[in-house]
Ligand SMILES: Nc1ncnc2c1ncn2[C@@H]1O[C@H](COP(=O)(O)OP(=O)(O)O)[C@@H](O)[C@H]1O
């Protein structure tokens with residue numbers, strides 16, 4: 277066990293993946309609490325698919341992946357939020373259309389240029405090798421910005437999550453905060469996508485919040501628990517990925533699933549007791 | 550005292566058509582207005598317009614001596630809210646946000662005010678409990694405490710007693726009566742016409758347009774009022 281950890285930390289790519297990944301896991305979990313409670317999970321899913329499309333295009337045109345993806349995914353966040361605010365029912369369908377279309381564009385562009393290689397698989401399901409040294413600075417700064425903004429606007433985010441109408445009647449600019457949540461989510465998805473994989477990053481947003489809600493009853497506790505749990509699961513997932521040579525994203529998701537199972541059982545037992 | 554709120558020919562339109570059409574009325578500070586009417590008659594829409602959530606398609610809502618962020622609003626509960634993981638204190642404190650300016654955290658004063666409303670509504674015992682574990686009546690008290698954190702002038706309530714059993718509902722009415730006696734202006738949408746007429750000082754009967762507006766005594770004597778009250782006396786009018 278000790279050997280494994282020493283080997284793990286001796287690789288600089290692992291250290292990079294852990295550093296960026298832990299920050300992403302933390303931010304994703306915090307934003308996830310709000311997204312899940314606002315019934316906006318679909319937005320996270322849609323954004324990750326758009327992210328995949330832009331990454332694929334950037335890769336085939338040999339452009340810097342983050343720099344291309346961030347503005348486009350931000351734009352998508354703006355659009356998706358508009359769609360889901362304007363009409364709830366048709367909104368779901370519209371987001372599904374945007375998701376699958378972006379995925380299709382990404383796959384076709386890749387097939388026509390570089391071909392379906394191992395890189396593509398990594399983009400979809402995550403790779404511990406994904407973080408290049410040059411990506412780390414940008415990723416860490418983006419994650420830090422997200423974290424600071426979330427903490428700074430924590431009370432307001434609670435208010436628009438719990439009861440948007442009340443907040444708006446009290447004079448809060450709820451549209452601004454909804455947009456803030458969507459933008460921060462977009463940033464975290466782009467940054468986390470290459471470690472977690474485009475298909476799996478949205479689970480990093482949804483799982484910890486759902487898990488924490490099984491057991492905890494106040495917004496603050498749910499947020500703190502989701503954040504800690506997310507970081508813990510991410511770390512364990514990466515260790516598995518390293519030890520068993522499984523895709524990073526998929527491993528992290530499975531650890532999250534296990535945590536959810538445990539918390540679900542605890543919640544049930546508590547209710548019975 | 551003068552008018553605290555005036556609606557001038559307010560019309561509100563959804564893609565499906567007018568939900569509120571050409572409604573005019575005014576109330577004074579200290580009034581207790583009940584808005585009654587059938588399901589789908591535009592009560593919620595009108596209240597949301599007064600709360601500043603919806604822009605009227607025509608006409609305007611004028612507030613006198615109350616800024617928009619001094620309006621306390623108790624919306625109809627959404628199903629999502631009933632299972633929301635939040636403590637009572639978290640919910641009540643959020644009532645201070647519209648007033649708090651730019652500070653990211655609650656001040657001592659915010660917390661003291663929230664505590665004050667919590668004790669006024671007699672929910673100290675559940676202050677740290679989870680909102681989702683409370684009964685319907687307790688949840689309404691918590692939401693009322695939150696609304697009172699936001700206002701000491703104008704309180705808007707949308708069917709605050711729906712889903713409550715009669716005893717709990719009458720306690721809530723008593724609390725509202727008390728608040729009104731202390732000078733708080735109240736506008737309440739209600740499906741319970743009898744109580745509306747018992748406690749309210751004025752009644753607005755909606756049917757997309759205004760069917761009746763006036764004092765509660767005149768309403769009881771009017772055609773519209775007799776029809777509604779007759780219905781409830783008949784026993785089976787919980788549908789209104
Ligand atoms: N968001 C909306 N979009 C479209 N139509 C709506 C919306 N909200 C309410 N309506 C319609 O407007 C009318 C009035 O609704 P509402 O104000 O909720 O009535 P009430 O509260 O008196 O039951 C209804 O016919 C309803 O179907």
Ligand SMILES: [Mg+2]
Nearest residue numbers: 592593594625
């Ligand atoms: Mg209504």
